[in-house]
Amino acid sequence: MTLGALLRSSALVLTMASVATFANADSHKVPAKDMANAAMGVPANDLMNATVWTQTSVEFNATAVAAYKLAEIMLDRALADKTWTAALEQGEGYENKPPAVILDVDETVLDNSEYEAWLIKAGKNYSSKTWGPYVDAAISKPIPGSKKFIDYAHSKGVEIFYVSNRKAPGEEGTVKNLKALGYPVNEKIDTVLLRNEKEEWGSAKSTRRAHVAKDYRVLLLLGDNLGDFVDAEKGATLADRDATFAKYMDNWSSKWITIANPMYGSWEGAAIQYKWRATAEEKRQMKMDAMKYWEPKM
Numbered sequence: 001m002t003l004g005a006l007l008r009s010s011a012l013v014l015t016m017a018s019v020a021t022f023a024n025a026d027s028h029k030v031p032a033k034d035m036a037n038a039a040m041g042v043p044a045n046d047l048m049n050a051t052v053w054t055q056t057s058v059e060f061n062a063t064a065v066a067a068y069k070l071a072e073i074m075l076d077r078a079l080a081d082k083t084w085t086a087a088l089e090q091g092e093g094y095e096n097k098p099p100a101v102i103l104d105v106d107e108t109v110l111d112n113s114e115y116e117a118w119l120i121k122a123g124k125n126y127s128s129k130t131w132g133p134y135v136d137a138a139i140s141k142p143i144p145g146s147k148k149f150i151d152y153a154h155s156k157g158v159e160i161f162y163v164s165n166r167k168a169p170g171e172e173g174t175v176k177n178l179k180a181l182g183y184p185v186n187e188k189i190d191t192v193l194l195r196n197e198k199e200e201w202g203s204a205k206s207t208r209r210a211h212v213a214k215d216y217r218v219l220l221l222l223g224d225n226l227g228d229f230v231d232a233e234k235g236a237t238l239a240d241r242d243a244t245f246a247k248y249m250d251n252w253s254s255k256w257i258t259i260a261n262p263m264y265g266s267w268e269g270a271a272i273q274y275k276w277r278a279t280a281e282e283k284r285q286m287k288m289d290a291m292k293y294w295e296p297k298m
Helices: 003-012 016-024 032-040 048-056 058-080 113-122 128-137 146-155 168-180 206-213 238-247 266-271 280-290
Strands: 099-103 159-167 192-195 217-223 256-258
Touching (some): 058 099, 058 146, 099 146, 099 206, 128 159, 128 168, 146 159, 159 168, 192 206, 266 280
Parallel strands (some): 099 159, 099 217, 217 256
């Protein structure tokens, strides 16, 4: 079924209860346009604009390339300064350790927007049952600018570590995908560190950053999510995340380089108070409540 046909089909089965949900909401929380769309039977999908932007826009490509060009500049500064480290887990006596960079994989090195597009088309939510086969297929595309930066770092003798929250069974597909795209993967040591690969390697990445920092001076951290840089407190609110951002202000865009990802991330969890089992309508309302609104004076 084409995306257009799916949307038309979804519109036909939209219930009056869904329309009532919009109609009964406070007017300052639900824009009139969304109420009109609901009345016309247009299903809302929070992934649509984000995924289209990521896949098709020059603006996304430009921001990714800019981030990686900045990373090249900062890499040279880090190499020249033995006291420089990007890892909060670094510990003492790191100055003469060999240099390394740590990169997240998904939406930092590899572009998985085709999986997100399928979720939209199929009307599905993320599931390990579908994500696992996608990882194993090893068909993700490169994030613009990532290979150029990684090749540059590699040419400078910097070890490349990929620290991902893909689960351990997905390592073969991840390595296959990286190699197929020409990314350097060290065959002598494990540089692709996935979740639950070791018992202590949970979704929080600090233990894996510490694993790297034990033997290397970590020059840069690159990622698309707050957890790629610092472990956020479990259940961190939007205010908590803002406080974390402010606390480490000196690290952003110098030691910590971010790639834009509007499709998913811990930011979404914070906006919906981590109520992942809520209905789509409830999640959408919580996101609306999280926003600040301007309203024209009538």
